[in-house]
Amino acid sequence: MAITLQLDDLPDLARGAALLGTGGGGDPYIGLLLVSAELERGRTITLIDPDEVDDDALVVASAFMGAPTVVIEKIPGGDEPVIALRRLEQHLGRAADAIIPMECGGLNSMVPLLVAARTGLPVVDGDGMGRAFPELQMETFGVYGVSGSPIAICNERKHVTVIDTGPDNHSMEWYARGTTIRMGGVSYIAEYPMTGAQVKRTAIPRTMSLALRLGRVIREAREQHRDPFEALTECLSDTIYQHGRVLLEGKVVDVERRSADGFVRGTARISTFDGSRTVELTFQNEHLVARDGKRLLAIVPDLISVLDAESAAPITTEALRYGQRVRIFAISTPPIMRTPEALEVFGPRAFGLDEDWTPVEELSTV
Template identity: 65%
Template sequence: MSWLLTEDHLADLARGAAVLGTGGGGDPYVGRLLVRAAIREHGPVTVLDPSEVDDDSLVIPTAQMGAPTVVFEKIPAGTEAVTALRALEARLGRRAAATMPIECGGINSMIPLVVGARTGLPVVDADGMGRAFPELHMETFGVYGVPGSPMAIAGERGETTVIDTGTDNRRMEWLARGVTIRLGGVAHIAEYAMSGSEVKRTAIPRTLTLAHTVGKAIREARSNHEDPIAHLGSVLGDTLYGHMRVLFRGKISDVERRTEAGFARGRAGAVSFDGGHKLEVLFQNENLVALVDDEVRCVVPDLVCVLDSERAEPITTETLRYGQRVTVIGISTPDLMRTPEALATFGPAAFGLPYEFRPVEEINA
């Protein structure tokens, strides 16, 4: 069922999106402020259930791309994604009936809401990652036959460019990354234009609703003096993300982080509170794998999420720091993201990791 998103939803939505973003997807607080400003100026946003999208409607997803470490310091104006949308509409010769997230994590759950508020377009309650991934071809849209091209890119000064690589989504990502670097490390995009019927076939459904549910569950558990992490696990059990496991509890002992080739890459180490176990998390914008005592406990595409141990607030890769007391959880992804075709695109090997994918609920039975 479709619903109307107002300013009152934003705190819970941003918190839940940061959890599902697995440490990446851009700063959700910045995204929250952008949406709040747009709603105050233009009014609330209609969040459209994917089942209610007309099969022949044109849906154009919008997003931000770049290194989260850059986004953290270079705040968008809020108009860039609309500029990208209009540029792609001009290329296609057709106006969009709706926009949609490409991922449900971090700031990129928010950018389409900014577009929706500023243009009056509804935002489809679905996305193409079911989490956040660092590269544009890592989409269920592309896995199941929707080309990302043509795509439009907009910069902060109103620059636009259109990239068309046909069905080669990997080359689209490579070219777009180069443009984004030359725009200062962050840009806004419109891509994977598709029909309503393709949305229903290729997207992970109702992930905006899920993000709001996750954020609300954490907040309400704290208010009721319950364990917010345990409550989060019970809430996820009734969704497509049916399994949550606590992987590690301890203190961050070191962080290595660098911005290169348009990505934030690095690792974080932690020591358990009793000093007997060690954690290592590797990330490329998003957390990719959690190793406890050198054993894989959770690996992409399943979600590795770092939470503050007391409040269960999600911690992004660009805000990890020495001394934080954390609980690291693993969350299972929907079946659509675990097929052989999907794993070939965004499984461990796609990131150069020397591990086989095993479901988090199987590793931590």
């Protein structure tokens, strides 16, 4: 069923998307402001269920690309992702019928909404990552046979380029990453042009409405003086994600972070308040692995998010600071992200981690 987003929905959606962003995907706050301004002007945004998309419709994924820290320094004007879409349409010789998020996490939950508000196109309620990942080939669209290219890339100066690597999504990522670095570290893209039938077969369904629901659950739990972490765990139990739990509560005692090769990479260490345990998080834009010493607590593609210990407000990797009181919250991924084909593309070894994936629900936190 189609959903018309209201202005009051956006903070909840942004909060839920930041949770699903696993520390990355960019801070949704900037996108929230841009999209809110569009609704205040009287424009509308409609979410449509994947099952409502015509099989022969042209659907295009919309997103920003680059290091999330750079977005804070180079705030978008809002035209960039629309320009990328129009350039891709020109290249394809066909207008898009709908937009779909590349990923449902962070700022990239907001970019497609901005494009929808400015073009009048509907947004498909789903995405290709089920969270946020740092590289363009790491999408279920590509895992299950959709070519990411041609891709159109636009920067804040409205410079646009189109890259076409055919079915080679790894090369698409490599060229697009190099272009984005030369554009100043961040760009706005239109990619993975596909049919409605391909969307139904390859997308992770209803993740945007899930982000809205999770953000609302956090807010309502706080308003009702309930534990928002218990509310999150309960909410996730009847979704395709199923499992959510706290791995550790404590304070941030160290953060090492650097921008390199178009990514934000680093580690964060979080210790219990009595200092008896310390968990180290490793991230590449998004959190990839959580370890307590040599003991594995959670690993990509399962989701690892850092939330404020009291409010459950998600904290992005670029916002992590010494002394913050936090809880590390892990969420299991949907089955479509756990197949051998999917793990080959965005499992631990795809990030250079020398270990195999173990489902988070099978790992002990004690």
